[in-house]
Amino acid sequence: MTKPTDSRRQFLQKVALGGAFAGTFSLPVWSDQTKPDLVDDLPEWMKKPGKGFSNYGQPSPHEQQVIRWISANPDALGNGVSWTPLHDLQGTITPNGLHYERHHNGVPQIDPAQHLLLIDGLVDKPLRFDVASLLRYPMISRTCFIECGGNSNSGWRTNPIQSKAGYAHGLVSNAEWTGIPVKLLLKEAGVKTDAKWIIAEGADGAALNISIPLEKLLDDALLALYQNGERLRPENGYPMRLVLPGWEGILNVKWLRQLRLSKEPAMSRDETSQYTELQPDGTARQFTFIMEAKSLITSPSLGMRLLDNPGIYQISGLAWSGHGKITRVEISADGGDTWTDAELHGPILDRAFTRFSLPWHWQGDYSVLQSRATDETGYVQPTRDDLVANRGTYGFFHYNAIVSWEITETGDINHVYGI
Numbered sequence: 489m490t491k492p493t494d495s496r497r498q499f500l501q502k503v504a505l506g507g508a509f510a511g512t513f514s515l516p517v518w519s520d521q522t523k524p525d526l527v528d529d530l531p532e533w534m535k536k537p538g539k540g541f542s543n544y545g546q547p548s549p550h551e552q553q554v555i556r557w558i559s560a561n562p563d564a565l566g567n568g569v570s571w572t573p574l575h576d577l578q579g580t581i582t583p584n585g586l587h588y589e590r591h592h593n594g595v596p597q598i599d600p601a602q603h604l605l606l607i608d609g610l611v612d613k614p615l616r617f618d619v620a621s622l623l624r625y626p627m628i629s630r631t632c633f634i635e636c637g638g639n640s641n642s643g644w645r646t647n648p649i650q651s652k653a654g655y656a657h658g659l660v661s662n663a664e665w666t667g668i669p670v671k672l673l674l675k676e677a678g679v680k681t682d683a684k685w686i687i688a689e690g691a692d693g694a695a696l697n698i699s700i701p702l703e704k705l706l707d708d709a710l711l712a713l714y715q716n717g718e719r720l721r722p723e724n725g726y727p728m729r730l731v732l733p734g735w736e737g738i739l740n741v742k743w744l745r746q747l748r749l750s751k752e753p754a755m756s757r758d759e760t761s762q763y764t765e766l767q768p769d770g771t772a773r774q775f776t777f778i779m780e781a782k783s784l785i786t787s788p789s790l791g792m793r794l795l796d797n798p799g800i801y802q803i804s805g806l807a808w809s810g811h812g813k814i815t816r817v818e819i820s821a822d823g824g825d826t827w828t829d830a831e832l833h834g835p836i837l838d839r840a841f842t843r844f845s846l847p848w849h850w851q852g853d854y855s856v857l858q859s860r861a862t863d864e865t866g867y868v869q870p871t872r873d874d875l876v877a878n879r880g881t882y883g884f885f886h887y888n889a890i891v892s893w894e895i896t897e898t899g900d901i902n903h904v905y906g907i
């Protein structure tokens with residue numbers, strides 16, 4: 489194993505997308521320079537009329553490998569997760585059919601004509617809404633990520649799991665949600681002064697309930713009805729769900745049926761026995777609402793191979809923070825000894841995915857690729873060693889350490905915990 493002496497030289501800053509092209513490097517070219525005979529060489533699909541129209545479009549049959557990976561309880565198939573294939577996607581918006589899923593007891597098949605939302609408890613007047621009346625309220629759109637508190641938690645294991653990027657870190661997705669600001673509905677109900685918490689309940693077979701501080705619901709919480717322009721998918725909460733930008737997935741209650749205002753949290757199952765984190769000193773963290781900054785190189789990543797030896801590769805990935813905007817992503821090719829700033833692709837949105845990239849000249853030697861995110865609060869994504877030193881390895885939730893991809897001399901990629 490040989491370490492590159494100065495990995496910074498391997499990054500081609502001057503050809504970065506959106507940057508100045510006036511640098512010392514010329515743009516790499518991969519196009520085939522031979523000129524095919526375009527007239528005689530027509531492909532089959534140009535020699536006959538194409539297929540007709542479709543009522544609802546589907547991906548190309550050649551993209552059938554781009555799927556959510558399901559990991560469900562064999563004894564209770566509706567309990568488990570399915571992972572977004574982040575390694576197969578580009579840009580920042582997660583297509584609705586690939587938004588990750590986390591269900592505690594399956595996907596209820598809700599008839600919207602029968603679904604009701606109740607706002608009660610410490611309010612001046614309890615309110616009940618059907619879907620049709622909610623659709624008449626003023627709506628806003630907000631692009632943000634939702635991330636499960638358990639995302640990436642295989643990182644707590646002793647040995648690095650050898651799963652593709654999305655199948656270890658894809659319990660996070662990013663969508664444009666459209667719906668009603670919850671504060672509007674709470675105002676209508678009239679919040680009593682002693683109300684401090686809201687207990688939200690879903691209309692699924694789990695009747696999942698969870699306590700949320702009232703301030704968040706009076707701030708930026710959304711009662712979402714639309715997801716990337718269309719009505720919510722059943723898996724993601726149809727006909728309505730809470731979206732709490734930047735806050736742990738469990739709080740984004742799907743199939744929402746009740747908001748009960750109260751003085752105290754409910755101390756429900758999912759905020760006591762689950763979604764709490766055992767710390768090294770024997771105490772447990774509770775109500776850890778905000779998802780801290782994280783980043784992930786999605787390409788190159790495990791399951792891919794570097795074919796040219798040596799060659800130029802676009803390092804590309806995603807960064808996000810529940811505290812606000814991403815301000816910086818740095819890349820290392822030597823396991824964290826030296827770092828180079830990646831290009832951030834705009835628009836950089838608050839508590840949403842930010843795509844980053846950096847062209848890298850792989851010299852054919854052993855490398856360990858890492859990305860490190862910083863958010864607008866100045867918080868820097870920790871190394872795994874730092875995270876484990878602070879939290880131990882029994883916390884289960886909120887794993888956000890730097891991810892390392894080992895590149896071997898043959899261009900193979902493995903998940904490692906460092907160099």
Ligand SMILES: Nc1nc2c(c(=O)[nH]1)N[C@H]1C(S)=C(S)[C@@H](COP(=O)(O)O)O[C@H]1N2
Pocket residue numbers: 587588589590591592593634635636637689690691692694695696723724725736737738739740741742743
């Ligand atoms: N009613 C209800 N809401 C729920 C859940 C659930 O099982 N039932 N799962 C929660 C958890 S743990 C997460 S991470 C997110 C997942 O949202 P998604 O399936 O749309 O990605 O929904 C939350 N809301």
Ligand SMILES: [Mo]
Pocket residue numbers: 590635636637638737738
């Ligand atoms: Mo979750």
